[in-house]
Amino acid sequence: MDFSPIFENYPLFLEGLVNTTKLVVSALAIGLLIAVPLAILRTSRNPLVNGPVWAFTYFFRGTPLLVQIFMIYYGLGQLQFVIELSQDWTFLRDAYWYALLAFTLNTAAYTTEIIRGAIEGTPYGEVEAARACGMSKSQTYRRVILPSAFRRALPAYSNEVIFMLHGSVLASVITIVDLLGAARIINSRYLAPYEAFLSVAAIYLCFTFLIVGGFKLLENRWFAHLRPREQTTGKKQTQPA
């Protein structure tokens, strides 16, 4: 194996790294922003409110991300008004925005269900206590339900972040040069599949470990009150099995 094509073309991989990071981070951030209100609507008992949100999450969680990307990139890009719009706004011709839209909607759907589950897992006593303190509905959400729901959602959300990182490779299918896109260019130029794909596989693996480690740190912080109290009591307690 000869890895010199990889090192010679490191700017290409750097570009890919930047694109992957930009896509993943912005899709996750926007997706989370959309998901919180949707999750609250999803817990509503009114079927007219929770139905549309259910349909949205069911569609985006039940179909492959690849099909969603194709629908948005080829489908939306073909609509007459989008074509007319892209006369003025040339950025609409860039595949990047279509990928971002697809990723955002996809991660919003998954995150909505994660947060919904966490909201529904709120112990009723907490809500009751907030009511008893005279908090309004929005105050209850802001001060009591959402903070504790986020905490409970964290482990599932870390999986979603990894899923999004892994899903982002599909951007390379619609001509975006992300990390995998760079590897595909190198492979077609040098016929070096092992070198190209193994090196990006290693990079993705590192990213995954970074995310896992980062969430561990977050969990340590947010779940500090749930940790066994060995350190504070001074003497070591034996945990009952």
Place this chain on the structure above:
Amino acid sequence: MDELFERLPFILDGAVITVAVSLVSAVVALVLGLLTATAKLSRSRLARAVATVYTTVIRGVPDLVLMLLIFFGGQLLVNHIAYEWFGYEDYIDVNAFIAGTLTIGFIFGAYMGETFRGAILSVPVGLLEAGYAYGMSKRQVFFRILIPQMMRHALPGIGNNWLVLMKTTALVAIIGLNEMVFRAGQSGGATREPFVYYLVVAVIFLIFTTVSILGLRLAEKHYSAGVRRA
């Protein structure tokens, strides 16, 4: 609209291929998963290490990267071996169906392995000991007691993996297997209405998902026979 109905059988034929890819890779994944779980729970340190590396690496790398690696790399490797060892000079094309199912099976074997490991651990040892006490061989205990007993715990995990696996099969369109996503692309290109064809495929996927969920519910009921709900 007429065109859509004319092309629908073409897409549906592709849907059959999608189902075939899903089923074959699920079988590969189940077998690999069982092997991995047994390796992870075995006394041999080597087996445990191999299984751990396998599940960690596979679950840390995007599936498309692995698929392209196996498809393009495997192609090179097969031709290299054929030429160097057997003196075969013609070019061998690696079948996209085989490359796709093997890759997907290989990836989901890692996920299934984790599922099975947890499920096996939740089977009370006493049940297995009872089997040995009756004079059953290791094999018999494995197939008659361990598998039916752990299925109840493994089914939710298997179900989730199956749902994800089915959606992952869309990726084989990228390596050129003419399943339904690939065919939707062709039809969409020919008719200049890609949105409609991808929407049709999305709906077919939704139907598959829904049917699977219903089927899994039945299976869970079957394997939970005799268990009281709290």
